[in-house]
Amino acid sequence: xxxxxxxxxxxxxxxxxxxxxxxxxxxxxxxxxxxxxxxxxxxxxxxxxxxxxxxxxxxxxxxxxxxxxxxxxxxxxxxxxxxxxxxxxxxxxxxxxxxxxxxxxxxxxxxxxxxxxxxxxxxxxxxxxxxxxxxxxxxxxxxxxxxxxxxxxxxxxxxxxxxxxxxxxxxxxxxxxxxxxxxxxxxxxxxxxxxxxxxxxxxxxxxxxxxxxxxxxxx
Amino acid sequence: xxxxxxxxxxxxxxxxxxxxxxxxxxxxxxxxxxxxxxxxxxxxxxxxxxxxxxxxxxxxxxxxxxxxxxxxxxxxxxxxxxxxxxxxxxxxxxxxxxxxxxxxxxxxxxxxxxxxxxxxxxxxxxxxxxxxxxxxxxxxxxxxxxxxxxxxxxxxxxxxxxxxxxxxxxxxxxxxxxxxxxxxxxxxxxxxxxxxxxxxxxxxxxxxxxxxxxxxxxx
Amino acid sequence: xxxxxxxxxxxxxxxxxxxxxxxxxxxxxxxxxxxxxxxxxxxxxxxxxxxxxxxxxxxxxxxxxxxxxxxxxxxxxxxxxxxxxxxxxxxxxxxxxxxxxxxxxxxxxxxxxxxxxxxxxxxxxxxxxxxxxxxxxxxxxxxxxxxxxxxxxxxxxxxxxxxxxxxxxxxxxxxxxxxxxxxxxxxxxxxxxxxxxxxxxxxxxxxxxxxxxxxxxxxxxxxxxxxxxxxx
Amino acid sequence: xxxxxxxxxxxxxxxxxxxxxxxxxxxxxxxxxxxxxxxxxxxxxxxxxxxxxxxxxxxxxxxxxxxxxxxxxxxxxxxxxxxxxxxxxxxxxxxxxxxxxxxxxxxxxxxxxxxxxxxxxxxxxxxxxxxxxxxxxxxxxxxxxxxxxxxxxxxxxxxxxxxxxxxxxxxxxxxxxxxxxxxxxxxxxxxxxxxxxxxxxxxxxxxxxxxxxxxxxxxxxxxxxxxxxxxx
Numbered sequence: 001x002x003x004x005x006x007x008x009x010x011x012x013x014x015x016x017x018x019x020x021x022x023x024x025x026x027x028x029x030x031x032x033x034x035x036x037x038x039x040x041x042x043x044x045x046x047x048x049x050x051x052x053x054x055x056x057x058x059x060x061x062x063x064x065x066x067x068x069x070x071x072x073x074x075x076x077x078x079x080x081x082x083x084x085x086x087x088x089x090x091x092x093x094x095x096x097x098x099x100x101x102x103x104x105x106x107x108x109x110x111x112x113x114x115x116x117x118x119x120x121x122x123x124x125x126x127x128x129x130x131x132x133x134x135x136x137x138x139x140x141x142x143x144x145x146x147x148x149x150x151x152x153x154x155x156x157x158x159x160x161x162x163x164x165x166x167x168x169x170x171x172x173x174x175x176x177x178x179x180x181x182x183x184x185x186x187x188x189x190x191x192x193x194x195x196x197x198x199x200x201x202x203x204x205x206x207x208x209x210x211x212x213x214x215x216x217x218x219x
Numbered sequence: 220x221x222x223x224x225x226x227x228x229x230x231x232x233x234x235x236x237x238x239x240x241x242x243x244x245x246x247x248x249x250x251x252x253x254x255x256x257x258x259x260x261x262x263x264x265x266x267x268x269x270x271x272x273x274x275x276x277x278x279x280x281x282x283x284x285x286x287x288x289x290x291x292x293x294x295x296x297x298x299x300x301x302x303x304x305x306x307x308x309x310x311x312x313x314x315x316x317x318x319x320x321x322x323x324x325x326x327x328x329x330x331x332x333x334x335x336x337x338x339x340x341x342x343x344x345x346x347x348x349x350x351x352x353x354x355x356x357x358x359x360x361x362x363x364x365x366x367x368x369x370x371x372x373x374x375x376x377x378x379x380x381x382x383x384x385x386x387x388x389x390x391x392x393x394x395x396x397x398x399x400x401x402x403x404x405x406x407x408x409x410x411x412x413x414x415x416x417x418x419x420x421x422x423x424x425x426x427x428x429x430x431x432x433x434x435x436x437x438x
Numbered sequence: 439x440x441x442x443x444x445x446x447x448x449x450x451x452x453x454x455x456x457x458x459x460x461x462x463x464x465x466x467x468x469x470x471x472x473x474x475x476x477x478x479x480x481x482x483x484x485x486x487x488x489x490x491x492x493x494x495x496x497x498x499x500x501x502x503x504x505x506x507x508x509x510x511x512x513x514x515x516x517x518x519x520x521x522x523x524x525x526x527x528x529x530x531x532x533x534x535x536x537x538x539x540x541x542x543x544x545x546x547x548x549x550x551x552x553x554x555x556x557x558x559x560x561x562x563x564x565x566x567x568x569x570x571x572x573x574x575x576x577x578x579x580x581x582x583x584x585x586x587x588x589x590x591x592x593x594x595x596x597x598x599x600x601x602x603x604x605x606x607x608x609x610x611x612x613x614x615x616x617x618x619x620x621x622x623x624x625x626x627x628x629x630x631x632x633x634x635x636x637x638x639x640x641x642x643x644x645x646x647x648x649x650x651x652x653x654x655x656x657x658x659x660x661x662x663x664x665x666x667x668x669x670x
Numbered sequence: 671x672x673x674x675x676x677x678x679x680x681x682x683x684x685x686x687x688x689x690x691x692x693x694x695x696x697x698x699x700x701x702x703x704x705x706x707x708x709x710x711x712x713x714x715x716x717x718x719x720x721x722x723x724x725x726x727x728x729x730x731x732x733x734x735x736x737x738x739x740x741x742x743x744x745x746x747x748x749x750x751x752x753x754x755x756x757x758x759x760x761x762x763x764x765x766x767x768x769x770x771x772x773x774x775x776x777x778x779x780x781x782x783x784x785x786x787x788x789x790x791x792x793x794x795x796x797x798x799x800x801x802x803x804x805x806x807x808x809x810x811x812x813x814x815x816x817x818x819x820x821x822x823x824x825x826x827x828x829x830x831x832x833x834x835x836x837x838x839x840x841x842x843x844x845x846x847x848x849x850x851x852x853x854x855x856x857x858x859x860x861x862x863x864x865x866x867x868x869x870x871x872x873x874x875x876x877x878x879x880x881x882x883x884x885x886x887x888x889x890x891x892x893x894x895x896x897x898x899x900x901x902x
Contacts, residue, residue, distance in 0.1 A: 027440050029653050049440045051607070051653065055777060056697040056850050059651045060607075072700070072897035073846040079698030086641025087440075087607040089648035090846055092853040092881075093697070094557075094785035097778030098625060101558030101798060104653050128803055132726065132757030133774035139804065140778030143797045143816075144558055174801040246672050248885050268672045270839070270885065274545060275465040275618050278883045279839075291468070291665035292614040298466030305873025306672075306839040308880035309614055311621040311649075312465070313553035313789075316546030317857060320566060320790030323885050347571055351494065351525030352542035358572065359546030362565045362584075363790055393569040550791065559782065560813035562794035581792035581822075590813075614878065646846065647879050 008202030010154075010183040018043040019198075020109060020151055020181050024050055028106035029099075031055070031141055034078050036151050037109040051087075053105060055137040057096040060088025077137065100137065100144040108145035110138060112152040112180075114167045117214040119177040119189040121150060122169035142173035154182035154211055161213040163187065163194070184208055187216070195219050227421030229373070229402040237262040238417075239328060239370055239400050243269055247325040248318075250274070250360055253297050255370050256328040270306075272324060274356040276315040279307025296356065319356065319363040327364035329357060331371040331399075333386045336433040338396040338408040340369060341388035361392035373401035373430055380432040382406070382413070403427055406435070414438050442608040442658045443637075450474065450631050450659045451481040454596055457516075458483060461552065461594035461623040462490040462506060469616035471598040473633050473661040475505025478598070484514040489552070489594060491545065491619060494524035510538060519592065521545040544572060547589055549622060555593035556625025556654070563588055597627025600663070601650070604634035605641075608655030609648045616666075617649065624654040633661040674840040674890045675869075682706065682863050682891045683713040686828055689748075690715060693784065693826035693855040694722040694738060701848035703830040705865050705893040707737025710830070716746040721784070721826060723777065723851060726756035742770060751824065753777040776804060779821055781854060787825035788857025788886070795820055829859025832895070833882070836866035837873075840887030841880045848898075849881065856886040865893040 011019060013036050021043035024030060031053045032040050041063065044050050052061040055077040062083035065071065069083060076082045091099070099105065114122040121142055124135050142148055155161055163180060179197075180187040185208050186198035195217045199208055209216050230238060232255050240262035243249060250272045251259050260282065263269050271280040274296040281302035284290065288302060295301045310318070318324065333341040340361055343354050361367055374380055382399065398416075399406040404427050405417035414436045418427055428435050444450045451474075454460075460478070464470030490506050507528055509515050515532075517539035523529050532538035543551075544566045554562055567573050568585035577588040599620040601610035610632060612620055624630045637660050676682045683706075686692075692710070696702030722738050739760055741747050747764075749771040755761050764770040775783075776798045786794055799805050800817035809820040831852040833842040842864060844852055856862045869892050 051440070053653070054847075056700075056847050058847050059653060060645075071846060072899070073848045075698045075700050075847055077698075084645055084846070087605060087609060087652070089609060089643075089645050089651045090844075090849050091651060092849050093777075093781040093851045094854045097781045098553075098557035099651075099653060101778050101782075101796065102556050102625060103558060104625075125803075130757060132755050132759070132762045133772070134726070134754050134756060135774055135776050135804070136754050137777035139776040139802065140798045143800070144778070171802045173798075270672070272885070273615075275468075275615050277615050278885060279877075290614065291667070292616045294466045294468050294615055296466075303614070303877055306837060306841060306884070308841060308875075308877045308883045309612075309617050310883060311617050312545075312549040312619045313622045316549045317785075317789035318883075318885060320546050320550075320564065321788050321857060322790060323857075344571075349525055351523050351527070351530045352540070353494070353522050353524060354542055354544050354572070355522050356545035358544040358570065359566045362568070363546070390570045392566075550789070554794070557782070559794050559796055560816075560818055561811075562786070562791050564791055579793075584792075586792055611878070617878075646843070646849075646881075649878075 006207065008200050011200060013039060016151055016181060016183055019186070020149065024107065026050060029053060029104065031100070031105050031108040031145065033108065033110040033138065033141065035111040037111060038078055040109060053099060055096055057091045057093055058084065058088065059091070060085045097140055100140045103144060103146060105145040107147045107149060108141040109149045109151055110141060112150040112162065113169050114162050114164055115150050115177050115180050116164050116167045117194050119175040120167045121172045121177050122167040123172045125170045128170050138172050142176040147178050148176045149179040149181060150177050151181040154184040161211060164213045184211065193217055225426065227419050230419060232258060235370055235400055235402055238405070239368065243326065245269060248272060248323065250319070250324050250327040250364065252327065252329040252357065252360065254330040256330060257297055259328060272318060274315055276310045276312055277303065277307070278310070279304045316359055319359045322363060322365060324364040326366045326368065327360040328368045328370055329360060331369040331381065332388050333381050333383055334369050334396050334399050335383050335386045336413050338394040339386045340391045340396050341386040342391045344389045347389050357391050361395040366397050367395045368398040368400060369396050370400040373403040380430060383432045403430065412436055441606045442652065442655060443606055444657045444659050447477040447659065450657050451477045454478065454481060454483045456483050457485045458595040459487040459489065461597040461627055462488060463599040463619040463623045464503060465491050465615065465618040467503065467666045469600050469612060469618050469620050470503045470666065471600040471633050472503065472505060473663055474598040474631055475503065479505060479508055485516045486514055487517045487519065488515050489519045489592060491520065492522040493518045493520040493529040493540065494522055494527035513537065517541065519543065521548055549619065551589055551592035552619070552626045553622040555591035556622060559591060561588055561590045592626065594623065594627045595629065597623040597630040599624050599630065599632045601632045601634040603636040603638050603643060604632060604658045605638045605643055607640060608652030608658055609643055610634070610650040610655060611643060611647065612649055621650045624650045630655050631657045631659070633659050633663065635662055673838045674884065674887060675838055676889045676891050679709040679891065682889055683709045686710065686713060686715045688715050689717045690827040691719040691721065693829040693859055694720060695831040695851040695855045696735060697723050697847065697850040699735065699898045701832050701844060701850050701852050702735045702898065703832040703865050704735065704737060705895055706830040706863055707735065711737060711740055717748045718746055719749045719751065720747050721751045721824060723752065724754040725750045725752040725761040725772065726754055726759035745769065749773065751775065753780050781851065783821055783824035784851070784858045785854040787823035788854060791823060793820055793822045824858070826855065826859045827861065829855040829862040831856050831862065831864045833864045833866040835868040835870050835875060836864060836890045837870045837875055839872060840884030840890055841875055842866070842882040842887060843875060843879065844881055853882045856882045862887050863889045863891070865891050865895065867894055
C-alpha cells in the first residue's frame with residue numbers, strides 16, 4: 001500500500017530542501033553537501049543573507065549562473081558551475097578546511113545513509129571492505145561545523161529504516177548530528193534520544209515510529 | 220696590546236657585513252637577522268637578485284627608503300622602515316614562518332653570543348634564569364633555513380672566546396650553524412670540526428687559535 | 439542583512455570578561471589595533487592573558503604597544519604569552535616581581551599555535567625549540583631523524599586586530615607589513631573585533647584579494663587611525 | 671637574474687624520477703595542470719605515488735582528471751592518495767585487481783597534511799576521522815574532551831600546479847575556485863612546477879595580491895590552456 005493511500009504525502013527532494021531552508025536564519029555561514037543539500041540554496045530567498053561555503057574554497061556562493069554569466073573557473077564542491085555574491089571570497093583548500101574544522105560554520109547540511117539515535121552518522125560507504133571509498137569532505141564537515149543537520153529519505157528504497165539505534169555502515173563521525181530532516185519528519189537528536197519536531201500532514205506518530213528503528217519521542 | 224699593534228686589523232661591523240655579502244649568490248632567498256646581519260643587505264649589489272625575507276611577512280625587501288618614499292606600513296623584523304622591490308610580496312605570520320620552518324630559505328644569517336664546534340648556537344640569553352627572554356624568530360630560523368651562518372665578534376668585549384667546544388649559554392638550536400663569520404676569520408662547521416676558510420690579512424693561524432676555545436683546523 | 443559594523447567603542451568591547459585570553463595583533467607598531475586596546479583599557483576587563491608578539495618596552499625589535507604596556511601597568515594582566523620580553527622593561531619588571539606570569543615562545547611556534555587554533559588543529563609537532571629551554575616539560579618525538587616538540591593550539595576568547603579596509607560582511611584586507619598576525623588572530627578569536635582604516639561597500643573588495651573572509655570576523659569598528667609611528 | 675620560466679615541456683619535466691610522489695592540484699577540472707600532466711605522461715616516470723583530490727573517473731563530484739586516469743591506465747601509478755575513489759571507476763578497478771594501492775583520506779586532512787609538509791610541521795592532531803575506519807592504526811589522543819587522530823605531513827617530490835598569472839620570480843595568482851589545492855601543493859613540492867595562463871612583468875602583480883610567493887615555485891611554463899571544461 002502506498003504512503004499516499006494511507007493519508008499522507010511524503011515530501012519530494014525539492015520539498016525536503018525547502019523544509020530545511022525554512023529553518024536557516026539570516027546571517028548563518030552554511031555548507032550544503034552533495035545531493036539534496038545542494039538543492040537547499042534555491043529555497044533561501046535572496047533577501048535572507050545566508051553565506052554559503054563550498055569545500056573548494058568558495059565563500060558567498062550564489063545561484064547557478066545565467067548563460068551569459070557562466071564562469072568556467074567557478075564551481076562548487078559538486079563541480080557544478082555557480083556564481084559568487086557581492087561579499088564573496090576565495091581561499092585555498094587548507095584555509096577552506098580551517099573554516100570547516102575550526103568551527104566557523106554555523107551549519108552543515110549533509111546527506112546520509114544512516115543516522116543513529118545518538119547522532120552517529122554514516123554517509124560514505126555501505127561496508128568496510130568496499131574498494132571504492134568516497135569520503136570527500138564529509139568527515140571534516142561532520143566534526144567541524146557548529147551544527148550538523150542530515151537530510152535524507154526516511155527509509156531506503158526497499159523500505160529498510162535509516163534511523164537506527166546503531167549505525168551498521170561505517171561511520172562518518174560519531175555523535176555529530178543534531179537534527180534529521182526526512183521526507184516524513186523532522187527529528188531532533190537530544191540527550192534523551194530522538195524527538196519528533198514535525199511530521200508531514202496526515203502522518204501519525206505511530207506510523208512514523210513504524211518506519212523508524214530507533215525509539216522516537218513526542219515533542 | 221691591541222690587535223692592530225700585532226700586525227692585523229679586525230673587521231668592523233660594516234666590514235663583517237660586506238664579507239658575508241660576498242658569499243651570497245644571486246637567486247638565493249635569505250633572511251637577515253637583527254644587528255650586523257641586517258647591515259648585509261647594503262652590501263649586496265642591486266643587480267645581484269637576492270630575495271630578502273623578513274619574519275613579519277615581507278618577501279623581496281629593498282633598501283631603506285628615501286625620505287620621499289617612506290611607507291609607515293612597511294617595516295622589517297627590526298621595525299625599521301624598508302622598501303619592497305618589484306616582485307616582492309606580503310604574507311601573514313603563519314605563512315611567513317611556514318617559509319622559515321618549511322625549509323624554503325636558502326640562507327639565514329644570525330647574530331650569535333656563542334657557537335660550538337658542532338654547530339650549536341646560543342644567541343638569545345646569557346643564562347637559563349633571566350627574567351627577560353628575547354627569543355623572537357631565531358629558533359625557527361635556526362632549525363628551518365637550509366643554511367645558517369652566524370656573524371659575530373670573534374671574542375666578547377672582555378676578550379672571552381665565543382667559539383667554543385660547548386656552548387655555556389642556553390641554546391637557540393642544536394647543530395644548526397654551518398659557517399661562522401667573525402671580525403677575524405671565516406670558519407666552516409664540518410663533521411671533523413671547525414675549518415678556517417679565511418683570515419684577515421696579517422693574522423696567523425696560531426693567533427686565531429689563541430682567540431678561540433674550540434680546536435681549529437687549517438683548510 | 440549582515441552588518442558587522444558597530445557604531446561605538448562600547449559596543450565593540452561589549453561582553454569582554456575578566457579572565458579572558460586576548461590576542462593582540464601587530465608587529466613593530468604596524469597593524470596594531472591601538473584604538474581597540476584603548477577601548478579595552480577603558481572597558482575594564484581584568485585578570486587577562488595577553489598574547490602579543492612583543493611584551494618588552496624597548497626601543498627596537500618588536501616593541502610592545504602602548505596599550506599592552508598600560509594594561510600591565512594597571513595590573514590587569516595575569517599572564518603574557520609572547521616571543522620577546524626584555525628584562526629591562528616594564529613587563530620584565532612585573533615578571534621579576536612576581537606580579538605577572540610570562541610564557542616566552544618562538545615566534546614561528548606562536549604563529550603556528552594561533553593558526554592551529556583557528557584551523558581546529560589541537561596540537562602539532564615542530565622542530566623549533568627542540569633541545570632548548572623551550573622544550574622543557576614538553577613531549578618530544580623524532581620525525582625524519584629530527585627531534586620535534588609537541589605544541590598545542592592557542593585560541594583567544596577575543597582577538598583584537600587592525601585592517602586596512604573592511605565591508606559589512608567583515609571581509610578584510612591589510613596594508614603591506616600590516617598583515618602580520620592579523621589574519622591568523624582573526625581565525626583564532628572566539629570574538630574577533632577589527633578596527634579598520636577604511637570602509638568599503640559590499641562587493642568593492644575583489645573576491646580574489648580578500649585576505650580575511652568575514653566568517654572569521656564578529657565586529658568591525660571604523661577608526662581612521664592614521665599612519666603607524668616608529669616605536670619610541 | 672631570477673627567471674623561473676622554462677621554454678619547453680621537456681625542460682619543465684626534466685629530472686622527475688621513477689618512484690616520485692607527485693602532488694596534482696585542481697578540483698573539479700578547475701585549476702588542474704592538464705598540460706603538465708600530459709608532459710609527465712610523455713616524460714615517462716613510473717612507479718609514481720599520485721596525490722590528487724579525486725581518483726575516481728565518474729560524472730560528478732570531484733572527477734579525476736584525464737591525465738591521472740591515463741597514468742593509472744598505463745600502469746605507472748603505484749599508489750594514489752586521494753579523498754574520493756569510486757568502485758566503478760578505472761582507479762577502483764585497478765585497486766580491486768591489486769594493480770594499485772589507494773589511501774583514501776578526508777579532504778580536510780589531505781589539505782592539512784599537504785600544508786603541514788610545506789610549513790615544516792611533521793605531524794598534527796585532528797578530530798577528523800576519529801572513531802572511523804580512517805583512524806585505524808593511528809594514534810588517537812583526547813583534546814578538549816574530543817578524540818583526535820595523529821596525522822603526518824604529506825610532502826611531494828614534485829608538485830604540478832596551475833596558475834592564472836605568473837612573473838619571472840615565480841609569483842602566482844589564481845582565478846576564482848582555481849585556487850583550491852594549488853597554493854598548498856606549491857608549498858609542499860620539493861620541485862614545484864607551475865603552468866600559467868598569463869605572464870606578468872615583474873612588479874605588475876600587486877605585492878598585496880600575490881597568493882603564492884615565488885619562493886615556493888621552481889619552474890613556470892606558459893600554457894594558455896583555455897577555460898576549464900565541466901567533468902565528462
